[in-house]
Amino acid sequence: MTLVAVGLLLIVLAGVAATALSRWPAAAAWVFRVLFGAGCVAGGIAALAVLAGTAVPDVRFGGAAPFGAWVFGLDPLAAVFLLAIVSVGAACGFYGLDYLARERGHRAVGAAHLLLALLVTALAVTVIARAAIPFLVGWEVMAVLAYLLVVHEHERRDVRRAGLIYLAVTHVGILLLFAVFATWAGETGDLSFDALAAHPAFVAGRGAMILVLALIAFGLKAGSVPFHFWLPEAHAAAPSHVSALMSGVVIKMGIYGLLRTLVLFGAPPPWWGWVVLALGACSGVLGVVWALAQHDIKRLLAFHSVENIGIILLGVGAGALGMAYGYPLIAVLGFAGAVLHTINHALFKSLLFLGAGAVIHATHTRDIDRFGGVARRMPATAAAFLVGSAAIVGLPPLNGFVSEWVIYQTLLRGGSAGGAIQLAGLGAMVLALIGALALACFAKVVGVMYLGEPRDIAAAGAREPAAGMIRPVVGLAAACIAIGLLPIAVVPAALRVGSVVAGIAPATAGPAAVAAGPATVFTAGLTAALLLAWAARAAVVRRRGHAEAATWACGYAAATPRMAYTASSFAAPLLGAFRSVAGVRTTRTAQAFATHPSDPVLERVVLPAWHGVRAAAMALRPMQRGGLQLYLLYVVLAVVALLFYLFATGRTL
Amino acid sequence: MTWEEVAALGILALTAPAVPGIAVKTKSFLTGRRGAPVLQLYFDLWKLLRKGTVYSRTTTWVFRAAPIVVLASLIAAALFLPLDGRAAPVGFAGDLVAFAGLLALGRFALVLAGMDTGSSFEGMGASREVTIATFAEPTLFLCFIALVLATGDVSLGGMLGAPLAAAWPGAGASLSLVGVSLFVLLLAENSRTPVDDPATHLELTMIHEVIVLDHSGPDLALILYGSALKLALFGVLVVSVFVPRAALAGPVALAVLFGGLGAVAVAVGVVESVMARLRLSRVPQLLVGAAALALFGIILQLH
Numbered sequence: 001m002t003l004v005a006v007g008l009l010l011i012v013l014a015g016v017a018a019t020a021l022s023r024w025p026a027a028a029a030w031v032f033r034v035l036f037g038a039g040c041v042a043g044g045i046a047a048l049a050v051l052a053g054t055a056v057p058d059v060r061f062g063g064a065a066p067f068g069a070w071v072f073g074l075d076p077l078a079a080v081f082l083l084a085i086v087s088v089g090a091a092c093g094f095y096g097l098d099y100l101a102r103e104r105g106h107r108a109v110g111a112a113h114l115l116l117a118l119l120v121t122a123l124a125v126t127v128i129a130r131a132a133i134p135f136l137v138g139w140e141v142m143a144v145l146a147y148l149l150v151v152h153e154h155e156r157r158d159v160r161r162a163g164l165i166y167l168a169v170t171h172v173g174i175l176l177l178f179a180v181f182a183t184w185a186g187e188t189g190d191l192s193f194d195a196l197a198a199h200p201a202f203v204a205g206r207g208a209m210i211l212v213l214a215l216i217a218f219g220l221k222a223g224s225v226p227f228h229f230w231l232p233e234a235h236a237a238a239p240s241h242v243s244a245l246m247s248g249v250v251i252k253m254g255i256y257g258l259l260r261t262l263v264l265f266g267a268p269p270p271w272w273g274w275v276v277l278a279l280g281a282c283s284g285v286l287g288v289v290w291a292l293a294q295h296d297i298k299r300l301l302a303f304h305s306v307e308n309i310g311i312i313l314l315g316v317g318a319g320a321l322g323m324a325y326g327y328p329l330i331a332v333l334g335f336a337g338a339v340l341h342t343i344n345h346a347l348f349k350s351l352l353f354l355g356a357g358a359v360i361h362a363t364h365t366r367d368i369d370r371f372g373g374v375a376r377r378m379p380a381t382a383a384a385f386l387v388g389s390a391a392i393v394g395l396p397p398l399n400g401f402v403s404e405w406v407i408y409q410t411l412l413r414g415g416s417a418g419g420a421i422q423l424a425g426l427g428a429m430v431l432a433l434i435g436a437l438a439l440a441c442f443a444k445v446v447g448v449m450y451l452g453e454p455r456d457i458a459a460a461g462a463r464e465p466a467a468g469m470i471r472p473v474v475g476l477a478a479a480c481i482a483i484g485l486l487p488i489a490v491v492p493a494a495l496r497v498g499s500v501v502a503g504i505a506p507a508t509a510g511p512a513a514v515a516a517g518p519a520t521v522f523t524a525g526l527t528a529a530l531l532l533a534w535a536a537r538a539a540v541v542r543r544r545g546h547a548e549a550a551t552w553a554c555g556y557a558a559a560t561p562r563m564a565y566t567a568s569s570f571a572a573p574l575l576g577a578f579r580s581v582a583g584v585r586t587t588r589t590a591q592a593f594a595t596h597p598s599d600p601v602l603e604r605v606v607l608p609a610w611h612g613v614r615a616a617a618m619a620l621r622p623m624q625r626g627g628l629q630l631y632l633l634y635v636v637l638a639v640v641a642l643l644f645y646l647f648a649t650g651r652t653l
Numbered sequence: 654m655t656w657e658e659v660a661a662l663g664i665l666a667l668t669a670p671a672v673p674g675i676a677v678k679t680k681s682f683l684t685g686r687r688g689a690p691v692l693q694l695y696f697d698l699w700k701l702l703r704k705g706t707v708y709s710r711t712t713t714w715v716f717r718a719a720p721i722v723v724l725a726s727l728i729a730a731a732l733f734l735p736l737d738g739r740a741a742p743v744g745f746a747g748d749l750v751a752f753a754g755l756l757a758l759g760r761f762a763l764v765l766a767g768m769d770t771g772s773s774f775e776g777m778g779a780s781r782e783v784t785i786a787t788f789a790e791p792t793l794f795l796c797f798i799a800l801v802l803a804t805g806d807v808s809l810g811g812m813l814g815a816p817l818a819a820a821w822p823g824a825g826a827s828l829s830l831v832g833v834s835l836f837v838l839l840l841a842e843n844s845r846t847p848v849d850d851p852a853t854h855l856e857l858t859m860i861h862e863v864i865v866l867d868h869s870g871p872d873l874a875l876i877l878y879g880s881a882l883k884l885a886l887f888g889v890l891v892v893s894v895f896v897p898r899a900a901l902a903g904p905v906a907l908a909v910l911f912g913g914l915g916a917v918a919v920a921v922g923v924v925e926s927v928m929a930r931l932r933l934s935r936v937p938q939l940l941v942g943a944a945a946l947a948l949f950g951i952i953l954q955l956h
Contacts, residue, residue, distance in 0.1 A: 373771075386765075395758045396751055405754075406747075412797075428797070432794035433790070436789075442761075443764045451713065546706040547706070551710075573784040573934075
């Protein structure tokens with residue numbers, strides 16, 4: 001814990017230094033890099049030690065504080081999220097230095113670095129908190145800091161709107177969390193996690209209420225359908241490195257919350273597992289269908305976060321079903337798969353956001369259809385982005401495959417287990433549908449954005465960004481490849497976390513149960529085979545030479561980039577097949593075909609509901625006159641009404 | 654990995670190009686023509702391997718890497734199939750995910766190579782390919798789920814190996830449905846009629862052929878060979894579901910497998926002779942139908 005504390009202190013200091021030294025940008029960047037990097041390394045080492053099996057004692061402050069002591073600790077579940085926070089945080093922090101550099105002078109860049117450092121700290125505090133009060137404080141600070149970072153470009157109207165939606169949603173979430181903990185603690189008032197875990201059996205309905213409220217609150221943070229509507233807005237509005245951090249780790253706090261709830265609550269009833277599984281399936285399929293419809297690269301990536309939260313929830317749901325129906329292996333595998341996918345998604349999604357950010361930085365546009373041919377102009381970024389795309393699609397031999405493989409196994413084992421849990425097997429079909437749609441979507445993104453010829457003058461002038469923006473992206477790609485190459489190095493740790501969540505001894509599901517060894521042979525062998533084949537091909541081509549020509553346009557001699565397939569056309573057949581849920585408007589003229597995405601939940605449910613609430617609130621407006629005496633009268637009236645209520649129900653003060 | 658398994662794999666790799674040849678010969682016979690020789694693909698591959706390569710100036714390394722990724726992924730996928738009906742050369746719990754993942758890897762590489770040329774035709778083919786795959790992949794997994802339910806095994810070597818023979822008496826109806834569903838998948842995944850017409854050479858109507866318009870020489874040979882191998886792999890899946898070979902002696906099991914592959918090729922040829930290509934918008938319905946068959950196969954086994 002000392003190491004974590006030192007690390008967090010260094011990270012905060014890095015942020016402070018970046019602001020204090022903002023008059024000397026080069027020195028500020030240098031100090032920020034050293035302190036921030038050292039802090040992240042310290043946190044990472046502490047997390048890895050715990051994941052390797054070291055036990056860390058809890059730290060307690062203020063035993064007499066209201067609602068119990070402030071306890072902090074690092075168990076494997078907290079450690080795995082801490083690891084994601086520091087690794088993605090480091091990449092985003094370093095990237096931000098160069099990404100924001102050109103804004104220096106007309107915006108408080110140093111403050112943005114400070115906010116980012118504080119956000120990383122708040123995230124870390126939230127996961128190491130072992131009592132409700134520090135958890136909620138960390139949660140709220142995290143939410144507000146994320147809001148401030150989202151509205152970085154606050155002079156833009158759409159950015160302010162996105163920030164406001166995010167702020168409203170996140171506060172609804174924290175209110176629900178107050179309700180969860182208040183209901184949970186009941187009469188005792190002790191809000192430390194140990195006390196919550198030792199709760200006596202809940203009276204009928206109270207346990208169900210806790211689980212439902214927790215699911216909504218954490219679902220709002222995670223961005224699961226139908227609570228996702230804030231996510232694409234906020235992610236698109238934020239600067240790219242903030243989007244990467246939000247998508248990589250901030251929304252994962254929702255997953256952390258769900259898993260922590262399960263640790264403290266114990267086995268949930270079966271219906272809860274089915275609800276989570278269904279939410280996961282809906283999030284996964286709808287997220288990727290909506291992503292397919294987007295033309296704004298950042299909104300597209302944001303919808304893929306909805307999809308991947310769906311995949312993670314499939315794992316959580318299957319694990320919860322394993323707990324509920326008493327299949328320890330399925331429970332451990334499900335949670336392990338969910339945790340592993342959380343880490344993997346943190347890596348490849350931040351990689352994709354940072355990679356896309358580099359292209360946006362170079363071209364000043366986010367419209368996929370205006371790119372093209374970027375791979376020839378930004379080869380390193382393009383190669384890293386391609387690795388991230390293959391990883392998010394779940395292709396072997398990359399990390400996305402490893403975690404999806406564990407989740408598939410969980411679902412299939414559920415299917416063959418017998419009894420009611422058999423239906424979970426169909427989740428494997430849903431996962432396959434999600435995977436195939438994701439493949440279509442990333443074929444579109446990579447194909448239209450990076451390959452082919454530039455469709456726009458901006459794309460034609462794209463150049464690689466500063467090395468400080470390439471290194472984090474390549475580093476994340478290397479992490480994706482490494483996890484893919486060595487499942488055996490990560491799966492045992494994930495299983496340890498899974499058994500913590502499932503509440504059973506780690507010995508129940510050894511690495512042998514998930515065949516991490518043979519999978520390692522497979523992914524490493526496949527990688528080796530691909531590299532060998534590439535080398536052999538290079539040798540043959542060098543010996544035999546090749547000719548170059550224009551692309552064969554079926555005899556047409558004057559093909560132009562405008563004739564290349566657009567993102568709209570590419571996605572059209574699939575969007576047509578899913579038109580009932582895609583929420584896409586199509587315009588078709590003799591010369592042009594275009595699809596216009598919308599978010600059905602935001603446009604048809606949330607905004608109308610919000611306008612209803614607003615109208616109701618306006619009806620109360622006449623009460624608000626602005627005079628202090630009037631408000632005092634209201635207070636007195638409320639107290640009197642409460643007293644009457646107490647007397648009428650026969651209670652005493 | 655025993656030497657018998659390696660030998661079986663070698664024979665499959667050598668005979669794969671004959672599978673589309675048999676299909677074409679069948680179609681020619683049924684439509685009253687003489688048709689190309691069964692070994693035509695071997696001649697084509699030999700010719701292409703000796704030719705030079707032309708690359709479009711638009712393309713990047715993605716285009717150049719695609720043929721080897723396609724072929725490597727299919728060869729790797731072949732390693733997971735129990736050709737002798739007993740055990741696969743490589744196998745682990747959940748390797749069916751790796752099998753499907755490898756098919757997806759090959760598809761991703763091919764589709765990106767198509768997009769890399771910047772040609773609208775190839776973009777069209779890429780778009781169609783991923784659309785069809787979106788319906789094919791869940792169907793494949795429904796078939797796998799049905800097999801997992803029937804055999805209680807989560808690896809391809811087990812699902813298609815000895816446990817499958819034991820499952821036939823109890824789950825015969827379900828397994829037959831799965832076999833039919835897999836055959837429809839074979840047609841769709843390999844761009845055969847009624848999903849695509851391998852004989853057509855009008856770019857606008859093609860799916861698989863149009864993605865590889867710009868590939869030439871040895872690259873095209875690798876892709877064509879990969880297509881033949883993919884057809885053979887799906888053929889092995891279909892034959893393995895219908896004819897469990899665990900009880901047969903090694904050489905007999907292999908003979909049955911390759912006889913079965915020939916029969917599948919003939920069936921593909923028959924379908925091509927009696928059916929026209931479906932309208933593209935109808936293809937998803939065909940695949941959803943196949944998925945429904947597999948789903949019934951699953952429902953029959955719920956207990």
